[in-house]
Amino acid sequence: MISENLLYRQIVTLRDGARVLLRPLNADDRQSLLNLFLPIPMDERRFMRHNVNNPQIVNSFVDDLDYDKVYPLISLVGDRIVGVASLTFFEGSASHRGEVRIFLSKDFRRRGLGTKMTQALIDYAKRKSLYLLEVQIVRDLTNDIKAMQKVGFEHVSTVEDYFMLPDGELRDVVIMILRLRAGEGEF
Numbered sequence: 001m002i003s004e005n006l007l008y009r010q011i012v013t014l015r016d017g018a019r020v021l022l023r024p025l026n027a028d029d030r031q032s033l034l035n036l037f038l039p040i041p042m043d044e045r046r047f048m049r050h051n052v053n054n055p056q057i058v059n060s061f062v063d064d065l066d067y068d069k070v071y072p073l074i075s076l077v078g079d080r081i082v083g084v085a086s087l088t089f090f091e092g093s094a095s096h097r098g099e100v101r102i103f104l105s106k107d108f109r110r111r112g113l114g115t116k117m118t119q120a121l122i123d124y125a126k127r128k129s130l131y132l133l134e135v136q137i138v139r140d141l142t143n144d145i146k147a148m149q150k151v152g153f154e155h156v157s158t159v160e161d162y163f164m165l166p167d168g169e170l171r172d173v174v175i176m177i178l179r180l181r182a183g184e185g186e187f
Helices: 027-037 055-063 113-127 142-150
Strands: 010-013 019-024 070-077 080-089 097-104 132-138 154-164 170-179
Touching (some): 019 113, 027 080, 070 113
Antiparallel strands (some): 070 080, 080 097, 154 170
16 A cells, blocks of 8 residues: 555646646655755755765665655656755654754745745645644744745744854754644633
């Protein structure tokens, strides 16, 4: 039986008319994922949690696929991956929430793709009955913060010195939340 995770497909049209396929990452996407991440320059990579210029790390994203832990959504134009977004699920007392991450190829930024991918993850999170989505963004990335606000995330806190750049310099992180359900009631 094929998992519902692997069946999802959605074609989206960007503001400029480009059509992009959204679907989950699978084992056949290894080389395309490497092609997306390996050329990223250091000035962008320094704000990422993982060293995506390391093929072993990128290969682990494919080798360790577990849709119950991380749901990775890719955007494709032909055979080229132009974006990747993920929804990470938590366990135990945090099982009601998930964390969203997103990366877009430079030539697909500011075209509406990030919004479409984020909305697809929001829809998926609702189907998985999550209550909250969280995103953590280095405070320097003001355009990313504004983009997440446009899809409904609200800034709930800033944690000082929460992110360390590869050179050891510390940066503040903005924590943003999107509520998918109203609270259960008042106390």
